[in-house]
Every structure is written in structure tokens, then in C-alpha cells.
Amino acid sequence: MERLMIEPLTAEAFAPFGDLIDVLGPPDRLINAGLCGRHHDLARLDFDAEGRAGISLFDAQARTLPHVLDLVERHPLGSQAFLPLDGVPFLVCVAEDADGVPVRFRAFLTAPGQGVNILRNCWHGVLAPIGAPGRYAVVDRIGPGANLQEYPLPVPLLVEG
Amino acid sequence: MERLMIEPLTAEAFAPFGDLIDVLGPPDRLINAGLCGRHHDLARLDFDAEGRAGISLFDAQARTLPHVLDLVERHPLGSQAFLPLDGVPFLVCVAEDADGVPVRFRAFLTAPGQGVNILRNCWHGVLAPIGAPGRYAVVDRIGPGANLQEYPLPVPLLVEG
Numbered sequence: 001m002e003r004l005m006i007e008p009l010t011a012e013a014f015a016p017f018g019d020l021i022d023v024l025g026p027p028d029r030l031i032n033a034g035l036c037g038r039h040h041d042l043a044r045l046d047f048d049a050e051g052r053a054g055i056s057l058f059d060a061q062a063r064t065l066p067h068v069l070d071l072v073e074r075h076p077l078g079s080q081a082f083l084p085l086d087g088v089p090f091l092v093c094v095a096e097d098a099d100g101v102p103v104r105f106r107a108f109l110t111a112p113g114q115g116v117n118i119l120r121n122c123w124h125g126v127l128a129p130i131g132a133p134g135r136y137a138v139v140d141r142i143g144p145g146a147n148l149q150e151y152p153l154p155v156p157l158l159v160e161g
Numbered sequence: 162m163e164r165l166m167i168e169p170l171t172a173e174a175f176a177p178f179g180d181l182i183d184v185l186g187p188p189d190r191l192i193n194a195g196l197c198g199r200h201h202d203l204a205r206l207d208f209d210a211e212g213r214a215g216i217s218l219f220d221a222q223a224r225t226l227p228h229v230l231d232l233v234e235r236h237p238l239g240s241q242a243f244l245p246l247d248g249v250p251f252l253v254c255v256a257e258d259a260d261g262v263p264v265r266f267r268a269f270l271t272a273p274g275q276g277v278n279i280l281r282n283c284w285h286g287v288l289a290p291i292g293a294p295g296r297y298a299v300v301d302r303i304g305p306g307a308n309l310q311e312y313p314l315p316v317p318l319l320v321e322g
Contacts (some may be wrong), residue, residue: 009276021216021298022218022296023218023220023296027220031219031286031287031289032221032287035221035222035224036219036220036221036222036287036288037219037220037221037281037289038216038217038218038299039217039218039220040217040303041215041216041217041303042215042216042217042218043215043216045214045215045216047215052191052206052207052214053213053214053300054201054202054203054204054206055182055202055203055204055206055242055244055276055278056199056200056201056202056203057184057198057199057200057203058180058181058197058198058199058200059184059188059195059197059198060193060196060197060198061197063196081216081218083244083298084246085244085245085246085248085274085275085276086248086273086274087246087247087248101165109163112247113247113296114214114246115298117216121236123247126192126193126194126196126197126199127193135183135184135274137182137244137276137298138199138228139214139300142201142202159220
């Protein structure tokens, strides 16, 4: 099985695939009498005209490392953000697209409390909490129509830390 | 100072003011080869035509109980959801409206990992993490125009557990 090494998750490294949702610098502004910093509009949410943003909750079972990546999926009609409610780190596998085929895979692991937003139509592995089960708020598209494409990997990848 | 007692946070009790975002029953469907339950579209997101949903991050200082509630605010152009990334419970004070004046105050305290969505134009206290500072993903309205009304309480309330 081919190996895929986990690399450091930075906003720059992840930018082609989506957005890192975390405190990454000073706040855009202080609110609530200076007791709270607002880091404004951190994710490129993107939905088709028939869709809208919604908040759902994924209650996901634990996975372990090394992790066998045997399938990726994408959502042509909308972006998808994952926001951990239990502080459980999760694996984020993504890939570029070549005429409908995922290529040049990358793997990242969030730190506790970090969220990510995956761009509309970007190939990604399914939610994979590492080491413990976890609840995740998910901001994605609510609406009619087919918003899921799956691609089973002919040769699975072994994702390692 | 008048006292306001914290009451149990249930979806029913909070419904007039917003939505409780948590695992509250069986999932709407199982996804990811049965390894994840999806609890679908849990929040009444509501934005005016010029606004859209965005994900921001609030980095808020700790508060303590009892808590002095001396101001509430509301957002006429959009709902506002708070999703804890560090598992820090937070105080949720809300009130009904009587011709622009907040009345009949209520106070709730989330459990670790619970989020809430506050309905558009509903009076509420500012984000108040209890016992520790915390980061919260906030799904609220991004757009032009005035979306904040504040109401300083003539007589503050002492919120107690």
C-alpha cells in the first residue's frame, strides 16, 4: 500500500483545499467591552442558488493512525465546514482534481479545537476523528439535488503521522 | 440587584429564543459507512437579502458566576450561532421583546460541547464563557448595514446557578 504522510496544517498549505478556522493572529476587532476578540468571516462558504447554509451535527466514531484511505468524496453544490465540539483532532485528507479523478493527495491533522472548511467540489476523505469519538458541528449545504460524488481509490493509501 | 436563576437548557425551553445544537436523539441518518450519525439542519439560520452566512471565531475571556447582566443586544438582520471549540460552557441569557424593550429574562448554561443558535432579532446577553476563556465558532450574518442594537439594563440582573 502506498504511504501518505501527514503534514503540518497551516492556512497557507490548506488554502487550495479550504480554510483553517482558528485564532491565527490578532482579532479583526474587539467586541463585548473588549472582553472578546472577533476573527471575522474565516471561511469561504459557497452554495448554489437552490441551496443554503445549515448547521448539522456529525457524531463520528474514532479512527486510528495509520489510517487506510480507501475513498474520497466531494460536494459539487456546496462547501462543508467541520467544527469540533469535543476538541477531538481529526484527519483531513484532500486531493486535487484531474478531469473527475482525485490526484496529488495531501493529509493534515487538526490540533484540538481547530476547524476546517472544505471548498465546494474539493475531494476529501470522510470525517475521521483520531483517538476518540467526537461531535462536530458541520456547516454545509441544505437543499435539493445530488450533492455527493464518491471515488473509491483503486489502490488505498496508508496515512501516517 | 434582582436575581435571575439559571434554568435547565432544553430544546423546548429554548425554542422561543433559538435552537440547541447537540445530539438530542438518534441521528437523522447514518453516513460514512455507518461510522457517523448525521443530525440534520439543527438551526433556524435566517439572514436578510443583503446578508449571508459566515463563520467567524470569537476568542472570549472567562466570566464567573454569579454574573452581572447589565446589557443585552440583538441582531435585526440575522441569526447568530455559537459553537464551542474548547468545550467551555457558556451562559446564555435571553429575553422577550415588548416594543423594543427586553422583558421576561431567562438564563441558561450550556453543557460542555453544546452550541446554541439565537434567532434573528432576539435579545441576548453577550458571549460569556464560564470558568475559563474559550474559542467559539460563530455562524452569523456577514453583510452591510446596521445589525446591532444594544439595551443597557436600567437595573442589572444578578445571574446565579
